[in-house]
Amino acid sequence: MRALRRDLSIYLSIFGMTPKVFMAYQLWFWIGLVLNTIGMAILVFFWRAVYADTDSVAALSLQQTLTYILLAQIFFPLTDVDLIFDFGFNLREGNIIHFLLRPINFQGMYYVQNLSSLMMRLILQIPIAVVATLLFGLQWPTDPATWGAFAVSALLGFTALFFFHWFLACLTFYTTEVWGLGVLIFGMSLFLSGSLVPLTMMPGWLQTVVLSIPFAQAIAVPVSLLTGITPLIQAPLVWLTQLAWVTGMWLVSALFFRVAVRKVTVQGG
Amino acid sequence: MSVIEVENLTKVFKIPQKDPGLGGAIKGLFAPRFQSKTAVDRINFRLDRGEIVGYIGVNGAGKSTTIKMLTGVLMPTGGSIRVLGRDPHRQRIDNAREIGVVFGQRTQLWWDLALIESLNLIARMYDVPPARYKQMLDEFSQTLDLGSLLKVPVRNMSLGQKMRSELAAALIHEPKVVYLDEPTIGLDLIVKERIRDFIKAECGSKGMTVMLTTHDLGDIEQLCRRVIIIDEGRVIYDGPIETIKKKFGKFREITFETTGLVPSLSLPPGCELLSTGDRKVTLRFDRIQTTASQVASAVMKQIEVRDFSLSEPDLANIVKQIYNGALDNGGVEPEAADARPAP
Structure with missing residues (x-):
């Protein structure tokens, strides 16, 4: 019990530390704001062009699609787990040694860091949300139950995705080369998370593929709940499915890490 | 234990x-x-x-x-x-x-x-x-x-x-x-x-x-x-x-940079000339017989010194000498656990 209290206290401290690291680089905030606004504008004009000659695509109106796309952009940090490049960098620089020397569960420490980082990124998305509302007419859901269902789903989806990325990042212990894998996963995540195209617009077979891998759990699934594309009544089933993803991915990633960590080499003396 | x-x-x-x-x-x-x-x-x-x-x-x-x-x-x-x-x-x-x-x-x-x-x-x-x-x-x-x-x-x-x-x-x-x-x-x-x-x-x-x-x-x-x-x-x-x-540690090298050409030097006991160059002289001395300050003092009395530096014995050289049997008569065998001093 004492050990659990101690670990929780450490995790809380790590959680509080990450925002301070974030604040160290204020310039990125402004660059991110400009780039995200441009990206969002491109998507809005693209979807308006798609709907130029039709009222609905895959039973979604233009307004529904735009609401989904804009919310998916605002909550994009849910998919922004950067473990592959992070592991690769720390292995190449030899910094991995200090993470492994901490008297705390390595995966737990990273999860808390990423969760804290997610909170910061979401807070930093507020200006994007304002831009989406004022410039692109985003209509926000108002039902608190919908927001509650979304919050639970988003946390579960993010956690499942974290463990999935952890599993992939452990491959870098064997390859020590991360660029190719990192870019591949980023590209897959961008498309298969549903942040560019709602899942319902994808062909049936692709939807099956997308729902068989965890990317969509962090964006498409929670944002579909938020926009009403998935009815609120289905929320418990959605959560259960996501919980199964979390459990499965946690087991696989933790087991793989135990094996992969034996392969660690620390570069540079 | x-x-x-x-x-x-x-x-x-x-x-x-x-x-x-x-x-x-x-x-x-x-x-x-x-x-x-x-x-x-x-x-x-x-x-x-x-x-x-x-x-x-x-x-x-x-x-x-x-x-x-x-x-x-x-x-x-x-x-x-x-x-x-x-x-x-x-x-x-x-x-x-x-x-x-x-x-x-x-x-x-x-x-x-x-x-x-x-x-x-x-x-x-x-x-x-x-x-x-x-x-x-x-x-x-x-x-x-x-x-x-x-x-x-x-x-x-x-x-x-x-x-x-x-x-x-x-x-x-x-x-x-x-x-x-x-x-x-x-x-x-x-x-x-x-x-x-x-x-x-x-x-x-x-x-x-x-x-x-x-x-x-x-x-x-x-x-x-x-x-x-x-x-x-x-x-x-x-x-x-x-x-x-x-x-290996009884010798040190000391290098002097001088303002003019280096004449022949009179050195204290235990000190020998290793090399001389243009406005540079390197000496080696036995720390048991003399000290760095004695050597420096002796040299500075004879020439004007702009700068000097001391160097430790080179580790690679020590390793090489151990391989060549430098410690064979020292009574210490590699990995001899009982050779450890008390903490």
Whole structure:
């Protein structure tokens, strides 16, 4: 019990530390704001062009699609787990040694860091949300139950995705080369998370593929709940499915890490 | 019971072999080739409580690999390690609670945050009681002169300031075992002295077992009574530093830069001329027969000196001489466990 209290206290401290690291680089905030606004504008004009000659695509109106796309952009940090490049960098620089020397569960420490980082990124998305509302007419859901269902789903989806990325990042212990894998996963995540195209617009077979891998759990699934594309009544089933993803991915990633960590080499003396 | 017990410890790395050019890269994809490199080769030693042991060798000798296995980060290919009765790799987290580590070439502190933030978190991680933490922080602020650094982000620190901060981070939880991997690398003489004094006082007074790797024989001379020399992954000497000092440490070289041409010099006993050049002269002296100041004084009386520098015996040269049997008559066999001095 004492050990659990101690670990929780450490995790809380790590959680509080990450925002301070974030604040160290204020310039990125402004660059991110400009780039995200441009990206969002491109998507809005693209979807308006798609709907130029039709009222609905895959039973979604233009307004529904735009609401989904804009919310998916605002909550994009849910998919922004950067473990592959992070592991690769720390292995190449030899910094991995200090993470492994901490008297705390390595995966737990990273999860808390990423969760804290997610909170910061979401807070930093507020200006994007304002831009989406004022410039692109985003209509926000108002039902608190919908927001509650979304919050639970988003946390579960993010956690499942974290463990999935952890599993992939452990491959870098064997390859020590991360660029190719990192870019591949980023590209897959961008498309298969549903942040560019709602899942319902994808062909049936692709939807099956997308729902068989965890990317969509962090964006498409929670944002579909938020926009009403998935009815609120289905929320418990959605959560259960996501919980199964979390459990499965946690087991696989933790087991793989135990094996992969034996392969660690620390570069540079 | 020894604090650290190492038996037949071996680490073999598999290094990928790549042919040059695009063809080589493609070939490597389909038929990767590896070469085995034995970094640590069946080494044995034991360290008792309170011992400060120098673990030295030339670059690539296997020092850092040994330390990384002792900390539990690397898994040995063969042999066994017990640190405070634990297997460091299998019980990595439990082992981590009892050890402190400084790697001179990398930082364990949070780069973008003020030092105090890192220390706070480290103290929390190691479960240091708040009152004790405050006491340690006050102590380190004095001994390591950290007071003015506590609010400075690590990335804004000089090398010497960083190393003082690293030592505080490694020792704030008063570990039983401390690994110092080149803690004085790149530091100037004054900072080196300060860090040596700190290590001696802090680790000595608390009975910490310290394993120190360094290329600086001055570190070893001032801190250690026992030294283990490793070369190509094998222990070639394990015994008192005195033996090494007597055999190899009695000579120093001193080089003078002069304002004019160097005439023939009259030198004190135990001092000989090694080389002369244009406005430069290098002498070697026996430290038992004379001192650096006597040599410097004698030379300065005869010529005008612009600058001078002292150099330690070269480690690579010592290793070479040990291989050539320099210690054969010294009565110390490599890996002789009973040759260890009492802590």
